[in-house]
Amino acid sequence: MEAEITPRPRVGVVKLASCDGCQLTLLDLEEQLLPLTERFELIEFPEATSRRSSGPYDVLLVEGSVSTPEQLEEIVHLRGQTRLLVTIGACANAGGIQALRNWADEPAWRAAVYPTPDYVASLATSTPVAEHVQVDAELRGCPIDPRQLLELLTALRIGRRPQLDGESVCLECKRRGNVCVLVAGGQPCLGPLTQTGCGAICPAYGRACYACFGPREQANVPSLHGWLGKELPQVQVDRLFAGFNAWSTPFRDPAERAVRHAHGNAAEPDAAGSGADA
Amino acid sequence: MVIAAASSPAFLPRGELDRLLDLLHDDGRTVIGPMARDGAIVYDEIRSAADLPVGWTDEQAPGRYRLRQVDSPRQFNFTVGPQGWKRFTQPPRVPLGTATRDGVKVEFETATPEPRRLAFLGVRACEIAALLVQDRVLAAGPFADDDFRARRANALVVAMQCTRAVSTCFCTSMGTGPEVTDGYDLALTELDDGFVIKAGSQEGERLLGKLAPGKADEAQQASVADGVAACRASMADQGVAAEGLPARLMDRLDNPRWMEVADRCLACANCTMVCPTCFCTSVGNVSDLDGAINHTERRWDSCFNGDFARVAGGNFRPRRQDRYRQWLTHKFATWHEQFGTSGCVGCGRCIAWCPVGIDVREELAAIAPPYEEPAAPPTPAPIRGAMLDGLSPLPMVSYSPAVSQPAPLRADSSVATVRAVAPETADTFMLWIEPRDAALLQASPGQFVMVDQPGFSPVPISISRVADGALWLTVRAAGAATQAFTSLEPGAQVGLRGPLGRGWPIDRALGRDVVIVAGGIGLAPLRPTIDAVLAQRDRFGQVLLAYGARTPGDRLYLKELDAWANAGVEVAQIVDRAGPEWLGQVGVVTQVLDRRDWHGRDAVAFVCGPERMMQATVSALRTAGITRRRIFVSMERHMDCGIGICGHCQIGPFFVCRDGPVFAVAELGDLFGREGV
Amino acid sequence: MSIERSVATELGTGWFGAGLSPHALTRLADCASTRTYATGDVLMREGDDTHPFGIVSSGRVALRLLVPERGAITILTVEPGDLVGWSALVAPYRATSTAVAVEPTGLLEFDVPALRRVLREDPPLAATVYPRILEAVARRLGATRHQLLDLYTQQAEHVPW
């Protein structure tokens, strides 16, 4: 009923460097999908429709990190086309797993993957959207959580503040009745440092949280790092942070140590690389 | 009867434990008991004794918990696991109700609890203590939680005395164990070949009668005594100096150790989640796409969360050290004042399940060690009802302390209709609403209401006047919910809950000079006092209203300010800054009080405004001769949900929404104006 | 004679003169005179090298600063009993703001050169007068600090839409 009387916000969904998983989450809303299209006008969503629009948008959902010169131009242009810009997922929020290259010698990496590196245009870094343009809201996760996506759209429609908690994963883990995999299992779990929203999936499935929702407010990385370091070698603890949110400020130091340890910092002799080893 | 039975324990052979379970099942009870799962002892449904964790035992240390198989027939050969019985008495998620909106119409439907009949099997002494603490917190007084009451009433307690302790146990020092003394229906103690069992209630008696076990012989009773004694002895060196701890702790609010522990604390909230007495909650909204149907649920929250203390006036505990201090001081100190007991039962869960092994026993020893002889007297904690001292009561508006000011725990708003909305200043507006239930008009000055729009979190708003069948609310459009008020049309419905809280003690001001100091929108909750004074002006002495605002344009109730001046109130207005067109005073509100003198005069002061303004005002008033017991402040900016037990609005021993928002400065003691409390 | 006495009496009644010895009161009165300003009269302008110093006995004086584009902003008003022009006694003796009478205002005004001389010559007197001036200035400072905090503004929570 509301759907008719209020004008439908014009929504765009675009991607930069990413796996498409976060925008797929929109299609994964399944039974909500068609009701949503009655209330929001999907004017740009290349993965789902051939109907196109270059804006202007009321809301633009941006997936993926900025990792090529074209993407840098594109995101600046898109910011000008939209009233609200919402980044969805670890790539857009924190640079994604591909941000590990930010500490490595990118040309060497390119050479290692591509026999003829010159064919490939790429920035030396993979960076969050917010490092380049203003971001109005972000959905965390690798991938984002469908309930949070729905809450964001609902809040947008009702005009309330989206209920996206900043608490640690531990609260939801305990509410679910999981047994702590860190205290009882000795697994190196990042849940205490990680922003909630996933529903504490990993501990519920018997494994340690790997922080795919990124660091929560005031994440006390040094403390947990030090504690885990009592049982594990430092490089192993560092590697925990070299994941899908490695480039997020609180995780940077350990992540950088991990990358440098794994790759050194110069082009390696074997860099002619696996791409060509057939 | 109970006594007799308790004094003559019986013996239940291990093989017959199922008979007890069958009895409980026959009573239509679901039995919840210990199970070994995912590397820990958890509480879950027990269908038969076979489900019990035979031969499992636990090892616990700060930040570490391990289960180990040992060659033993025992089924309860362990201490407490991660989960308390809180899980079943105050579940992680409880549906509160449904708020629906259809055009301008709204409806609120409150969920009614229908708990299962449960039997808790294997409740340890410390856990019984925790249940009794919950009773005081959630079931005692007018702020009782119906959901908790119902669940608790439906749960039978089968206790299990401890005959072994782990390194994290400290029940002995908290005086809660290992002996099971009360609060149980049946109490068992495990021996290798069975259980010594006794009844502790009529229901326990009845069950024991049906079970008809043989009498426990001397040897069996002796080994129970020995086992429990050995358990107690093993905890000798791992306790807390609980004697006088509350005063010591409140005396050490500035100990640098708070910062040191904050460097280790992850603020992950695990300690509060596993704590069997931590009760803080938050209310969440799940709305359909149109915000037409909104389900509200209450879920476990924690004072360690960054936004936990984000209330009407902002975030009052932004730093980790503030949050850790809040938790520890509440648990071990202010809890006593609030509920007449410690919040800690010594189960040690917060120690074992802290991901970085922070040990409260160590922190307490470092932060609040026993005083060196000669004992330095701790500064007395704030006195309840201090505000009444030195003020002879005169009957008029009955001034009611919090406890006789019941507020519902459930978010059951009643419907009210918007009569009008009108802008008051650039960022504030007036909202007139008519409650369907006239009882909501019975508000005393200084009280507030929760205004509830389906799909939004309810907003606490001080009542700025009650007149011609409507509540007059002055609202600052600061957030999404308040912003949404501005678009309400006359005739639109909202939810309303209240009036809540303790208002201004106007009756204490009868026959005395009255000093009213308001800052900015702080004038709103004070307007009813001015109305009340003017209603019988002759019964008060001199009345001064000192009103400070940011600029002339930010002043509320312009016309009324003049009217009051003409009606016998000295109205002194002062603004922070103004253009040349303003000929009135410029400066801070305290300048109005400078060089005034109430020494030897019988005066009472009512103050409301931003914290810093209230602090400056209070010191100015004290300089001018009004004592802290006669200066009343409204901490309305601390208010959040008005549920009375969620914990968000807590200041020291007070929940602002039910003990306040109005306090005598003497009540707040040195918590008034302190950072991060 | 009678004028001086009335001046001395007036001095004695306000907080500034309260507790001063008769000797002190007379010496101060000797270099003080009453004066009235009409609404709108300017007592001093920001930066004036010589300007009056006195005690407001009635009315109200607004202290203003000129802010480009925003015009004259009143940052403080001086009420009866308060000092105006204290900068006349403190180097560099330059007016720190523009003072305008916003009501018909009575001022117990000192002959500044004379007052400075008296204070120089009579250390005991100076020792009782300066603390009073300091108190007034300190009170202004306190007030200004609170104004700086801009207490009554509350930033709205960030809602992206």
Added chain:
Amino acid sequence: MHESGEVDFSVRQLTRVEGEGRLSLTVSGGEVTQARLEIFEAPRYFERLVVGRTPDEVIDIVARICGICPVAYQMSAVHAFERLFDVALDPEVRRLRRLFYCGEWIESHALHIYLLHAPDFLGYPSAVELAGDHPDVVQRGLRLKRLGNRIVAILGGRPIHPVSVRVGGFSRAPRRGELDELRQALPEAIADAQETVRWAASLEPPTYTREARLVALRHPDEYPMNDGRIVSSDGLDIDPPAWPDAFEERQVPWSNALQAVSHDGAPYLLGPSARVALAGDTLHPLAADALRATALGGELATNVFRSIVARSVELLHALAEAADIVEVYSEPAVHLAPWEPRAGVAAWATEAPRGLLFHRYEVGDDGLVQRAQIVPPTSQNQAAIEHDLRLFAPSVLELPHAEATHRLEQLIRSYDPCISCATHFLDLRVEGA
């Protein structure tokens, strides 16, 4: 009709595929002189990202290569490592792995059939508009897709980038009761899938036939997913780790994705059509019957536009097999088998929804990956797509521009290309003789 010389057709970015690509096609005097599928994937260097990581970390990382088929990446990787480390899987775990893969096939195939591909045949810009006229069709697709997601979520915690796959099994195996939901939903879903096959077969494809070299896994007694040997329509039959012996990757200037071809440079075709053609005899009886009923058996391999039928048949197969698995499922004795890392080469290939997915890792003594090679199905299909475009283009050049480009897009979509890459255009440029 283009006597006026150079005529420039262009349509905006290729849509309704996962990721984006550009095609440039040059025709001179009616001759297609160039047909390129240009993939401008912003390189994410996964082969480097996994260097210095443990096998379990690799499983989490490679899933992020593709949000549509993360399970496939986890499966190829986990099987490669388990083979190198000689991990003996509990038979129930092996079944769970198949159920897991079924879930992804269902979700991915339903997504492509109903939301991406069907609008081509029925003439709509997207499933949203399609739903306007044929709500029942789209609802059926969403129901099927949802069930696929549920299967992956129940086993792996969430449908995208599930978390439970570990070397040695799963970090957690579902209790039998947790599969009840599936037991109840599957029968209706199977009926939906049977209807899907009938409906897909009724969609009129453009007429276009060609013989292609088909490659797929083949297993004697199960439809190819995680296990079997690599076979081809021209007699190839090798162990998956031997993939490099038969194929190679080459780089072309116009694509950020390496193209895989036979050593002789010949393109080959992967995916549902190839699997049905090479392993149709191992289809679930229900799927085999449905396929027979369409009487399109042969055409599936020769008309790429018919891939939607092959995909539907596999959708039905996955649901039917899932139903069989949940029926007999009991919790595995060991859901996570112990293992010791060992230096050597871990290589395996599994059947992603879009075709053969080959992984190869060189593991050091420390158990960490030193080098990696990942060959996704789409990079193997690229050459075949270009080959098809070359053959198909002439037949559409005389059509109205919109129709011509639509046909070309449809041809590419028929491959269900999965190219997580940056935004570019499909340009159709025709130069007169």
